[in-house]
Amino acid sequence: MSSTQDHVHYMNACFQGANPPLTAAEKQRRYRARRDADPERRAKYLKQENERYREDLESGRKKPIKDVSARERRSRRKKWRETYHRLKDRKALSAELADPELADPVPSISRQRVHGKKRTKKTMTNLRKENKELRAKLAKETKKKESYKKRLQRLKHQGASPQTTARETLDQHSSTGTKKTLLFHKALVDSIKNKYKKAKGEKEKQLIARVVTGNSLLKQYRVQHLAQDALGFSKKRWKAPNPSGLAYQRKRNRRISPDLVNRVRSFFKRDDVSRMTTGKRQTITKNKNKMQKRFLQDSMKNLHLKFLSEEEHVISYSLFCRLRPFWIVHPTLSDRDTCMCKTHENLDFMLQKLQHLKVVNSGNAEALVREIACDTNKIECMYGDCTVCKDLSCPVSEEYSAESKVTFLQWAVVEKEHKNDPLSKSKVTLKQESETTQNELLEKFNDHLQRFKRHLFNIRHQFSHYRALKSQMKAHECLIHIDFSENYLCKYSAEIQAVHFGASHQQACLHTGVLYLSTTPQPISFCTISPSRQKGPAAIWQYMAPVFDYIQKHHPDITTVHFYSDGPCTQYKQRGNFFLFTTELFRRGFCAGTWNFFEASHGKGAPDGVGGALKRTADSLVSKGVDIPDAAVLFSELQKTGSKVQCFFVDEQTVDQAIAKMPQDLPAVPSTMRLHQVVTVAPGEMMYRNVSCICTTMQNLTCECFNPKPFTFKKQNMTSTEPSLLPQPQWQDPEVVGKWCVVRYEGDLYPGIVTDTSETHVEVRCMQKIGQNRYFWPAREDILWYLFEDIVCHIPPPKPVTGRHMEIDKETWAKLELALS
Structure with missing residues (x-):
C-alpha cells in the first residue's frame, strides 16, 4: 500500500473520531514533513544526498545515463516517467484534500480510479481505430471480389471453350454452320502443314512448330496425337521443351565423340600444358571427387591453337574449354609458381x-x-x-x-x-x-x-619422347619417373613451446616416383622414406634399391629400364650418377637402360603429386592425435593407412656407407649440362646425346640419331695423368659470376669475366687478342653467351704488362697450352 493511501485512511479515521496507531509509512511521512519544515535540516539532508550520489559515481556503484547500455538507458527513463506521473498524481490529490471549499474532506476519487479511467479511454480509442481499419479492409476485399466476379462474367460471355463451342455447333442442327466450321478447320490444318513442309531452315520449322506444340489446350483436351498426325510434326517436336516465347533456340549437338573427349583431356594432363602441384592443400573437390590441382602454363586461346596444330580433329574453342578437367585450373596470385624458368x-x-x-x-x-x-x-x-x-x-x-x-x-x-663484414x-x-x-x-x-x-x-622434344615412351613400351620394359619431394617436417600432435619454436623437429627425405609398365593399365606410385638428408648419386641409388627389388619380385620379365627426371647438377645430371647408372643397373641383373632428362626448369610431373598426397595424409594423422617424430614412424604410420602408394624405408647408416664407397676420381662427362639422354648397354659404357631419340622406344638403343657420343668409365680414366688446371667450378652456379675464365673460340683462347649464367650457357665479357698471351679490353664490350664446353677453365685475373695490355699468368698459360695440344 502506498504512502498516499495510508494518508487517506489515516485522515478517514481522524474524521470518524478514532485514534488509530500510526503506521510506518505515516511515521516516515511525518519525519520528512518535520525535516523539510526546517530549512537548515532540509539543506543538510540535500547536501548529504548529493555527496552520497557523487561517491557512488566515483566508486562505480552508480553510472550516469550516458555511460550505461542502451537497454539500461531505456529502463531508467521508463522509471523516471513512472515516477514523474506518480508524483504528479500525488500533488493533484494533495491539492484536492487541502481545498477549503470542499464540503467533504474525503477525496471523491482515488488515484487508482483515475488511472483506470485513462486506461479504459485509451483501450476504447485503440478499439475504435482497429474497427475503422478492419472496415476499410473489408470494403477493399469486397470491391476486389466484385471485380473478379464481373471479370469472370465477361469472359463467359465473350468466348466459350473449344468443347462448348463444338457442342453448341452440333446442337444448332445447322448444316451450313457445321460445314463452314469443318472447312475452316481443314483449311487451317493444311495451311500449317504445307507451310511446315516448305520451310527452308530449322529456324522457320522450329517457330511454326512452337505455335502448335506450345499450346496447352491440345494436351488439356487430349488431341495431341490427332494434331501430330494432321500437321505432320515429328515426335521430337512434341517432346522438346517449350520455353515461353517464340524465340529461336539453336540446336546443340550433344553427341561428342568419346575419342575426342579423351584426346582433349589427355592433352590438358600433359606436363608441357599443365604442371602438377606439390602442396598438401592444393586440391580441388567436385561431386565428392578429390583431385590434386594442376595449373595451366598458358592461356586457353594459345593452348587451343596448340591442340589444333598437333591433332587432326577440328574442335571449337568453346567445346575445348568445356572439356577441360575440373582439377586443371588457371593459377592465381596465391598459387604463384616459385620455380619459374629464368x-x-x-x-x-x-x-x-x-x-x-x-x-x-x-x-x-x-x-x-x-x-x-x-x-x-x-x-x-x-x-x-x-x-x-x-x-x-x-x-x-x-x-x-x-x-x-x-x-x-x-x-x-x-x-x-655483408653489413658486419664489408670485405665479404x-x-x-x-x-x-x-x-x-x-x-x-x-x-x-x-x-x-x-x-x-x-x-x-x-622442352617440346623431351615431352614428346616421354609420351611416346609411355605408349610404346614393350613387355620387358619399364619407365620410372623420379624426383625428390621437399623434405617432410615431422611433428607431434601436441607440442610444448620449446619444441614448436626450437630446432627439435626432424626431417624425413621423400624420394618419389611413378612406375609405368605395359602389362598394367594403371601406373604404380612409390616413395622411399629415409631419415638421411643426402640427395647425391650414392643416396639416390640407395633410395632406388627397394624399388628395383619390388620390380624384380613382381615383374621379373623386366630387362630394360628407362629413367626420366629433371636435371639438377647435384643430383641426377652429374658424373657420379652416370657412373652408378652404367654399373649398378647391370649388377642388379638388368640388360640395358636409358636416362632421359627434361629441360631445365621444366621437369614438374607426376612424382610431385605423390609427395603432396603423402604429406597431406601424414598431416591428417597428426591432426587426429598421431605423433610422427621421425622418418621411421612416418613410414610405419603411412603403411597402416593402406595407401596405394608403395612406401619403402632406407635407414641413414645405409646411405652413409654408400657415400663412403663412392669413387672420388671419376672423369667428367663432356657437355654434361647440355645432354638430355644417356644410354647404356654394357657395364661402364654409355652414349650421350643432346636430346632423347625416339628410336629408343623401338629397342634401337644404339642408333646414330642426333649425333651420339660414346663415353667409358675405365680405371685408367679415373686416374688422369693430364696436367691439373685450376679447379673447374659448376658453371651454372651463380657464384661464378664476376670471376675470370678462359673461352675457346675458333681455336684461340680468350680471357674474360663471367657476367651471367644459365642452365647450359655462360655469358662472358671477353678481351681481344693482340699477340701470344697478350690481350686488351676493346672499346666496345664483347659480351656473348658460350656453351659450357667452350669454357676451358677458371683462371686468376690476368696481370698488366703495359698500360693497356695484359697477360695470363705464365704457369697457367703453360698448362693451358699443354692441355690443348
Whole structure:
C-alpha cells in the first residue's frame, strides 16, 4: 500500500473520531514533513544526498545515463516517467484534500480510479481505430471480389471453350454452320502443314512448330496425337521443351565423340600444358571427387591453337574449354609458381617492353620463334645450324628508334656486401631494372631469342619422347619417373613451446616416383622414406634399391629400364650418377637402360603429386592425435593407412656407407649440362646425346640419331695423368659470376669475366687478342653467351704488362697450352 493511501485512511479515521496507531509509512511521512519544515535540516539532508550520489559515481556503484547500455538507458527513463506521473498524481490529490471549499474532506476519487479511467479511454480509442481499419479492409476485399466476379462474367460471355463451342455447333442442327466450321478447320490444318513442309531452315520449322506444340489446350483436351498426325510434326517436336516465347533456340549437338573427349583431356594432363602441384592443400573437390590441382602454363586461346596444330580433329574453342578437367585450373596470385624458368622470364620481360614500345607486333615468344625458324620441329633450325634461318632476327616495326632510352626488368645475379663484414660479399639473384637503348635491347633480345629456340625445342622434344615412351613400351620394359619431394617436417600432435619454436623437429627425405609398365593399365606410385638428408648419386641409388627389388619380385620379365627426371647438377645430371647408372643397373641383373632428362626448369610431373598426397595424409594423422617424430614412424604410420602408394624405408647408416664407397676420381662427362639422354648397354659404357631419340622406344638403343657420343668409365680414366688446371667450378652456379675464365673460340683462347649464367650457357665479357698471351679490353664490350664446353677453365685475373695490355699468368698459360695440344 502506498504512502498516499495510508494518508487517506489515516485522515478517514481522524474524521470518524478514532485514534488509530500510526503506521510506518505515516511515521516516515511525518519525519520528512518535520525535516523539510526546517530549512537548515532540509539543506543538510540535500547536501548529504548529493555527496552520497557523487561517491557512488566515483566508486562505480552508480553510472550516469550516458555511460550505461542502451537497454539500461531505456529502463531508467521508463522509471523516471513512472515516477514523474506518480508524483504528479500525488500533488493533484494533495491539492484536492487541502481545498477549503470542499464540503467533504474525503477525496471523491482515488488515484487508482483515475488511472483506470485513462486506461479504459485509451483501450476504447485503440478499439475504435482497429474497427475503422478492419472496415476499410473489408470494403477493399469486397470491391476486389466484385471485380473478379464481373471479370469472370465477361469472359463467359465473350468466348466459350473449344468443347462448348463444338457442342453448341452440333446442337444448332445447322448444316451450313457445321460445314463452314469443318472447312475452316481443314483449311487451317493444311495451311500449317504445307507451310511446315516448305520451310527452308530449322529456324522457320522450329517457330511454326512452337505455335502448335506450345499450346496447352491440345494436351488439356487430349488431341495431341490427332494434331501430330494432321500437321505432320515429328515426335521430337512434341517432346522438346517449350520455353515461353517464340524465340529461336539453336540446336546443340550433344553427341561428342568419346575419342575426342579423351584426346582433349589427355592433352590438358600433359606436363608441357599443365604442371602438377606439390602442396598438401592444393586440391580441388567436385561431386565428392578429390583431385590434386594442376595449373595451366598458358592461356586457353594459345593452348587451343596448340591442340589444333598437333591433332587432326577440328574442335571449337568453346567445346575445348568445356572439356577441360575440373582439377586443371588457371593459377592465381596465391598459387604463384616459385620455380619459374629464368630463360622464359627474362625473354618475356624484354618482349613485353618491346611490344609496349610497339617495336614488335607479337607478344608471344613462341610465335616469334616460328617466324625466324624454317621448321620448329627440326633440330638444325632450332639449334642454329640451319644455313637458311640461323641469321634471321626478330622483325621490327616503323616505331623502332635505335637511340631511344628504355628501361626493362631482368633476373640478374649481383654481389651483395655483408653489413658486419664489408670485405665479404655474396651472390644473390634479384629482379632489377636495366637502362639501355632500343638498339642494345633489340640486340640482347635477338641473342636471347636464339638461345630460346634451343630451349623451346628441348622442352617440346623431351615431352614428346616421354609420351611416346609411355605408349610404346614393350613387355620387358619399364619407365620410372623420379624426383625428390621437399623434405617432410615431422611433428607431434601436441607440442610444448620449446619444441614448436626450437630446432627439435626432424626431417624425413621423400624420394618419389611413378612406375609405368605395359602389362598394367594403371601406373604404380612409390616413395622411399629415409631419415638421411643426402640427395647425391650414392643416396639416390640407395633410395632406388627397394624399388628395383619390388620390380624384380613382381615383374621379373623386366630387362630394360628407362629413367626420366629433371636435371639438377647435384643430383641426377652429374658424373657420379652416370657412373652408378652404367654399373649398378647391370649388377642388379638388368640388360640395358636409358636416362632421359627434361629441360631445365621444366621437369614438374607426376612424382610431385605423390609427395603432396603423402604429406597431406601424414598431416591428417597428426591432426587426429598421431605423433610422427621421425622418418621411421612416418613410414610405419603411412603403411597402416593402406595407401596405394608403395612406401619403402632406407635407414641413414645405409646411405652413409654408400657415400663412403663412392669413387672420388671419376672423369667428367663432356657437355654434361647440355645432354638430355644417356644410354647404356654394357657395364661402364654409355652414349650421350643432346636430346632423347625416339628410336629408343623401338629397342634401337644404339642408333646414330642426333649425333651420339660414346663415353667409358675405365680405371685408367679415373686416374688422369693430364696436367691439373685450376679447379673447374659448376658453371651454372651463380657464384661464378664476376670471376675470370678462359673461352675457346675458333681455336684461340680468350680471357674474360663471367657476367651471367644459365642452365647450359655462360655469358662472358671477353678481351681481344693482340699477340701470344697478350690481350686488351676493346672499346666496345664483347659480351656473348658460350656453351659450357667452350669454357676451358677458371683462371686468376690476368696481370698488366703495359698500360693497356695484359697477360695470363705464365704457369697457367703453360698448362693451358699443354692441355690443348
